Amino acid sequence: MKQVFHYFAPCPRGLETVLAQELAELGALGIAPTDGGVAFHGDWQLMYRANLHSRIASRILWRLVERSYRSEDDIYKAARSIEWPELFPVSCTIKVAVTGVGCKLRSLDFIALKVKDAVCDSFRAACDERPSVDTAKPDIRVHVFLTDRQQTIYIDTSGEALFKRGYRRETGGAPLRENLAAGILRLAGWKADEPLLDPMCGSGTFLVEAALIAKRMAPGRWRNFAFEHFKQFDAIVWNETKQLSFAAELPNATCAIYGSDDTPEVLAAARANLTAAEVGDAVVLEEADALERNAPSQPGVLVCNPPYGIRLEEQTWLDALYPMLGNALKQRFAGWRAYYFTADLRLAKLIRLSASKRTVLFNGALECRLFEYRMVAGTNRKPT
Ligand SMILES: C[S@@+](CC[C@H](N)C(=O)[O-])C[C@H]1O[C@@H](n2cnc3c(N)ncnc32)[C@H](O)[C@@H]1O
Structure with missing residues (x-):
């Protein structure tokens, strides 16, 4: 039986229902729209398809841990419980971003530091080295989402936001995303x-x-994705996914x-x-x-x-x-x-x-x- 992965796709607020429809068409299961995004699950290849084909999602996040917390230390422990060295090589640069809705802890920046420490400690324990931080163009982004009691830690499978298709040359003033x-x-x-x-x-x-x-x-046909750095990345399956998509393209528009x-x-x-x-x-x-x-x-x-x-x-x-x-x-x-x-x-x-x-x-x-x-x-x- 195929392993089930849990994902979350953030999107511009107001587009959750149409994103849910799009994800259903891509074969997502357990679709649950919420304010600002859609949770769903499916196999590993679904994540490739969602990144390549979703026109509406801003990113596809893979949920690693979800549990309650009270303190910064609980968040460190949750992040430390993840086997980071099994997810990506130590040569990748990282960045941790924290979002809080109703979070009572004092500093989200401090939490980002704690989670970064957890990732680095996990690598040090495994290989005596740690990944470097790059806040501008990291290979790997870790997202932490906090409500008043619940923490969720995700690894971003997309990398740059998905609205960056790779085709834009000129902005001409105030372009829409x-x-x-x-x-x-x-x-x-x-x-x-x-x-x-x-x-x-x-x-x-x-x-x-x-x-x-x-x-x-497909909107993602020109670009690269963070999942290409993952240890689980399967270049053969990814190439097949892209080839299938290229083969379905039409020479002329339908209208x-x-x-x-x-x-x-x-x-x-x-x-x-x-x-x-x-x-x-x-x-x-x-x-x-x-x-x-x-x-x-x-x-x-x-x-x-x-x-x-x-x-x-x-x-x-x-x-x-x-x-x-x-x-x-x-x-x-x-x-x-x-x-x-x-x-x-x-x-x-x-x-x-x-x-x-x-x-x-x-x-x-x-x-x-x-x-x-x-x-x-x-x-x-x-x-x-
Ligand atoms: C907010 S911008 C549109 C941005 C566009 N959606 C994009 O993503 O790049 C509004 C556009 O309306 C154009 N515009 C303003 N008055 C116009 C008119 N009377 N006839 C045609 N275009 C007009 C401006 O030149 C400008 O490019």
Whole structure:
């Protein structure tokens, strides 16, 4: 019988249910969404697949120990009970990160030090050497999660966060995180079987993520993962997993994808990113004002992350822009479903359309909304 491993996949808050669906499709068992992530279990290969294929997870953590604690010493003992030298070679660099929710202990930094000591003591006992610490680019990350009584110690199987796909060349200002963009596409119910348009595409994050979905390309196909340092790493099985994924890729996207922006420099960034992600052929890009452009095709899904601002002059400009966005939708996008993702919670009122759905999402610590508008000709307009 195959050994069962317990995992936890953190994700941007608000995407837990769509991440749970994605993990179920990858064969995860015991799926339990919680605030900020999804716990699940499965075999070792599931961890390879989740890292390679998850578009929404931020990381895949492997749970090593979960038990109650009262003091820093209990956490040291739990960390010391793990046979670290069996997990990775002493030549790997390490970093310990601690997160606490309701933890009553005084210093999370001190706990990180205690856990680092436990890892090093475990190596010293086994081979008289200890791994070095590298806080910038460690080979191995250890995550400790503390509630008021419970401690969980994980080893990170991903390494760099999974939203770092490896294709981004240009940022073009304020790009969305790739896993947030992919999660929004899933929340929009877009399944690569209807046209998609981002009329304010910036550096093209929605477009690249959509094109990868439409060409069935795994988001992790370009990068390396921390699990490649693990002693349990099986290069043959990992290569088979990647080859299976490459073989399933499609030469052409399954639907039309369009993007536009009114700023030539950011369009150049979008073009560079699409090319680097090998999906330049799947997206029609053009310079256009979102307020003036027409729908590119028969009805589909419009998704965008309009500009938002904090300074007063920006707010004045946005106060004028948002109602015009509502007008443009109403006049030229009958039959479309439109999704606006924003941190500017005034948009809902200013756009003067009735949202059919509002979803609370977090971009880091920033509370945002995803508003859905179903554009049926002649309706939606709110009375002024
Ligand atoms: C928040 S950024 C979008 C970022 C994008 N989602 C990404 O990940 O890179 C907003 C974009 O809207 C564009 N924009 C602002 N007003 C516009 C308009 N009237 N027509 C088209 N694009 C516009 C800006 O040039 C900017 O690239």
